[in-house]
Amino acid sequence: MNDSNLRTLSFGEDYSPTLVDKFGVWLSGRQLRKASTFNGKVVADLGCGYHATFFRTILHEIKTGYLIDVSLASEILKNPKVTAFQGDFFSGLEKIPDNTVDVLMCISVLEHLWDPELALKEFYRVLAPNGVCLINVPTWLGKSALEFSAFHLGTSPSAEMDDHKMYYDKKSLWPLLVRANFKPSLIKMFYHKFYLNLFVKCIKQ
Numbered sequence: 001m002n003d004s005n006l007r008t009l010s011f012g013e014d015y016s017p018t019l020v021d022k023f024g025v026w027l028s029g030r031q032l033r034k035a036s037t038f039n040g041k042v043v044a045d046l047g048c049g050y051h052a053t054f055f056r057t058i059l060h061e062i063k064t065g066y067l068i069d070v071s072l073a074s075e076i077l078k079n080p081k082v083t084a085f086q087g088d089f090f091s092g093l094e095k096i097p098d099n100t101v102d103v104l105m106c107i108s109v110l111e112h113l114w115d116p117e118l119a120l121k122e123f124y125r126v127l128a129p130n131g132v133c134l135i136n137v138p139t140w141l142g143k144s145a146l147e148f149s150a151f152h153l154g155t156s157p158s159a160e161m162d163d164h165k166m167y168y169d170k171k172s173l174w175p176l177l178v179r180a181n182f183k184p185s186l187i188k189m190f191y192h193k194f195y196l197n198l199f200v201k202c203i204k205q
Contacts, residue, residue: 010050010069011108011160020155027193028107028136029054035201036132038062041102044126047089047109052076054107066101068092089113096126107136108197111164120180127204133182135200137168142196168198177202 017025038058044066045055051073055065059081067076067084077084085092089109104123110116123133138146143164149156166172170189177187177200186203 008070009159010071011047011157015157018155020149021157024108024193025053028197029057031136031192031199032105032107032134035134035199036103038103042066042100042128044068044096044101044104046093046104046106046123047112048072048105054105066096090115090118090122093119093122093126098125099128101126102128102131104131104133106134108138110135110137111166111168114165116166117176117179120176120182124181124204129204131204133200133202133204135173135202137173137198137200138164139169139191139196139198140167142193143167145196170198173198173200 032054038061040061040063042064043055043058043062045052046066046068048055048067048069050069050071052067052069055067056076059065059079062081064081064083067082068089069086071086072084076082085095104127106119106123110119113119127133146156146164147161150158150161174184174187174189178184182202183205186205188201190199191197192199
């Protein structure tokens with residue numbers, strides 16, 4: 001498996017995050033901590049960004065972790081708790097063993113993939129029974145805000161917006177989750193970040 005349009009840089013690799021970026025990361029982190037605990041768990045952060053910013057904040061809590069991104073900072077690669085895969089998203093994902101991940105995070109990544117349904121099926125595969133999948137994606141309302149910030153104000157990285165393949169709402173993402181084998185009764189979806197993002201929590205039965 002591979003992505004036909006491989007990125008060459010990870011988020012945050014070649015620039016310093018703006019205040020807008022930092023605020024968005026903080027809001028996502030706040031929601032992640034509300035959605036799950038991490039203590040003693042095997043955690044995967046898929047598309048974690050060059051610095052794996054949120055993952056670093058939970059590193060002391062987790063048992064072990066998987067990271068995937070185009071490239072990752074050297075210090076995170078040296079941590080004995082971390083198994084990292086650099087390069088193509090799907091090539092890294094297929095190396096994670098079946099039924100091993102307690103908490104899987106895919107935050108602001110699905111919109112960059114040409115085959116989100118395949119990604120979700122892989123998420124289900126790697127999750128352990130009762131494992132939690134946490135996803136954040138921008139909505140169509142978020143598209144306008146993100147593009148204005150990037151293309152007109154310069155307060156968000158324009159390369160990230162140009163790499164977006166899709167924006168989501170509940171009606172478009174829910175069927176993909178069900179086709180990936182998540183049970184409807186174990187899917188929770190809600191809008192946050194002023195309706196600019198959609199947050200999803202799924203549990204593998």
